[in-house]
Amino acid sequence: MTGGQRAAEVAPAVDAAGDPDRALGMRRFFKTGPGEYGEGDVFVGVTVPGARAIARQFPNLPVAEIAILLDSPVHEHRFTALVIANNAMARAGRQRTYDVVAQQRIVEMYLAAVRRGRVNNWDLVDVSAENILGPWLLDRPRAVLYQLAQADSLWERRVAVLTTFAFIKAGDASTTFELCERLLHDRRDLIQKACGWMLREVGKRIDLALLTGFLDRHAQDMGRTALSYATEHLAPGLRADYRARR
Numbered sequence: 001m002t003g004g005q006r007a008a009e010v011a012p013a014v015d016a017a018g019d020p021d022r023a024l025g026m027r028r029f030f031k032t033g034p035g036e037y038g039e040g041d042v043f044v045g046v047t048v049p050g051a052r053a054i055a056r057q058f059p060n061l062p063v064a065e066i067a068i069l070l071d072s073p074v075h076e077h078r079f080t081a082l083v084i085a086n087n088a089m090a091r092a093g094r095q096r097t098y099d100v101v102a103q104q105r106i107v108e109m110y111l112a113a114v115r116r117g118r119v120n121n122w123d124l125v126d127v128s129a130e131n132i133l134g135p136w137l138l139d140r141p142r143a144v145l146y147q148l149a150q151a152d153s154l155w156e157r158r159v160a161v162l163t164t165f166a167f168i169k170a171g172d173a174s175t176t177f178e179l180c181e182r183l184l185h186d187r188r189d190l191i192q193k194a195c196g197w198m199l200r201e202v203g204k205r206i207d208l209a210l211l212t213g214f215l216d217r218h219a220q221d222m223g224r225t226a227l228s229y230a231t232e233h234l235a236p237g238l239r240a241d242y243r244a245r246r
Contacts, residue, residue, distance in 0.1 A: 005061045007068040010084075013054050014076050018044030030075070030121055037154065037190065038121050046076040048123075055083035063088075063105045070118040078118060082128040085110060089132050107136045111144065120155050122190055129159045134166020142175055149179050154188050161194040165201065173202045173210050180214070180226075187223050196222075196229025204233060212238070219245040 023045030032038040046054075061069075061084050069081035085106055092102040110132045113119055119128060137145065148160035161183070164176040180195040203211030211230065219227060219242045227246060231239040 005058050005065065007061070007065040007072075007081075010054065010058055010061065010065075010069055010080060011072060011074070011077050013057065014046055014051065014074070014080050015044050017046045017050045017054060018076070020045060022047070026075075030123070041075050041121065042073045043075050046080075048079075051076055051080045052083055055080050055087060058084055059087065059091075061088075063109045066106075067109050067113060070113045075121065075124075078120075078124055079127065082119070082124060082132075086128060086131040089135060093135050103136060106132060114148070114156055114159050117153065117155070119159065122158065125155055125158045125162055129162040130165040130169075133159070133163040137163065138166060138170060145175060145179065146182070149182055154190060157183065157186065157188075157191055158194050161191070161198055164198055168198065168201050168205055171206055173206050176202055177210075177214055181218065184218060184221050185223075189225060192223045192225035193229055196226035196232075199226070199230035200232055203230075208234075215242050222246070 023043040026043040026045060027041070030038045030041060030043070032041045032043075063085075066081050066085050066088075069084075070078050072078060072081075089103060089106050091097060092099040092106065110119075110128065119125055133145075145160040145163055148156040151157060161176075161179055164179060167173070167175055176198045180199060183191055183195055186192070186195075199211055199214060202214075212234075215222075215227075215230065222230070224243075224246055227243060231242050234242070
């Protein structure tokens with residue numbers, strides 16, 4: 001497909017790939033019931049591979065059209081939009097085709113969507129934060145992440161933490177530690193899991209001593225879920241020692 005692509009083309013393609021039985025299971029899995037974190041979200045029953053395949057059909061979807069798709073009430077429309085944005089961000093960041101203006105437009109569109117509540121479940125955050133904000137902030141000031149970490153929105157806080165996965169993969173644990181310290185007493189389950197997961201990745205990908213140093217300072221104040229995730233791959237005796245500090 002060539003230029004001139006529109007959100008109005010993507011949404012029907014996603015809907016056509018849906019399955020009503022799968023949608024029912026997804027509504028349960030993503031906690032869409034009253035009072036749950038995904039309350040009221042709409043699913044049509046598209047798998048992640050299916051959404052990714054559809055995204056590849058729309059490589060030229062303009063940023064403004066991606067934003068329109070992110071305002072859809074259908075979860076998989078938003079997921080597909082984010083995959084399209086990821087792909088566009090990656091293309092704009094390649095050495096031979098580096099386009100900082102295109103990157104900035106994607107980042108600004110993404111942050112606006114995050115702040116108006118359109119990146120509003122854990123899979124949407126996890127598929128996008130490290131791939132969109134991560135590359136952009138790798139060599140830039142990261143003040144926006146600290147702003148997001150202070151937001152009332154659970155999803156903005158999770159975006160802040162998950163963005164740091166890109167930094168960890170580049171060997172930098174500093175922002176992960178700073179954000180996890182700021183969120184140390186945040187007992188929302190999905191923040192606990194995010195912090196514990198990123199801390200674990202620091203130990204796996206950068207230096208185990210960095211992880212254990214953080215745990216030496218903070219294990220007694222961490223939530224049980226975060227501590228469990230962070231220590232998951234430690235030796236059994238060391239893992240038990242840290243978990244006993246709670």
